[in-house]
Amino acid sequence: MKIKNDLLFKISFILMGVSILFFGFCWLFSDQPWLLDKKANLIRLEIESFDDLFHSSNQNLSDYLTQIYRFFGLWVLIIGLFIIAFSIGTISESRKVRVRLLVVVGILIFISSILGYVWIPDSPFIYLSWCMVFIYLIGIHSHKNYKIRG
Numbered sequence: 001m002k003i004k005n006d007l008l009f010k011i012s013f014i015l016m017g018v019s020i021l022f023f024g025f026c027w028l029f030s031d032q033p034w035l036l037d038k039k040a041n042l043i044r045l046e047i048e049s050f051d052d053l054f055h056s057s058n059q060n061l062s063d064y065l066t067q068i069y070r071f072f073g074l075w076v077l078i079i080g081l082f083i084i085a086f087s088i089g090t091i092s093e094s095r096k097v098r099v100r101l102l103v104v105v106g107i108l109i110f111i112s113s114i115l116g117y118v119w120i121p122d123s124p125f126i127y128l129s130w131c132m133v134f135i136y137l138i139g140i141h142s143h144k145n146y147k148i149r150g
Contacts, residue, residue, distance in 0.1 A: 008142035010087050012135045013101060016109075017083035019132065024077025032062070033069035040123035079108070098143050102136075109136050 027033045034041055034050070047053050054062055086092065086101050113129040120126075 005142040005145040012139040013087035017080045021080030024073045027069050027073025037123050040120035
């Protein structure tokens with residue numbers, strides 16, 4: 001049975017939204033969110049361990065990093081919610097909404113992937129970006145063949 005393109009579009013964008021939502025929750029509620037990408041952060045900071053960083057003269061660094069990562073997690077969570085909200089129901093039946101969603105999410109995914117390769121090439125999140133690009137391409141394909149059921 002072939003999956004209808006309208007359903008495929010919704011599923012692909014809901015899947016991207018849920019993935020982004022999941023990572024937002026991880027950064028928001030992790031005790032030490034910088035450890036979610038530990039290897040890449042250690043390489044980027046040019047240190048052997050986070051103990052080296054936290055035993056420096058700044059006693060409040062871990063609290064500051066937690067605050068920054070939680071704020072980042074909140075923004076990521078909100079982006080995931082927006083993608084889901086514009087992917088479900090009849091709102092995604094509007095061609096204008098689908099095109100805008102494709103443009104905005106495409107910019108988000110491709111720029112994030114490029115920045116990931118430039119700033120944190122050893123990050124496991126690079127694999128996530130490849131998955132997101134693949135799902136995004138499925139969304140583009142389904143948009144091109146999208147037909148509203150009548």
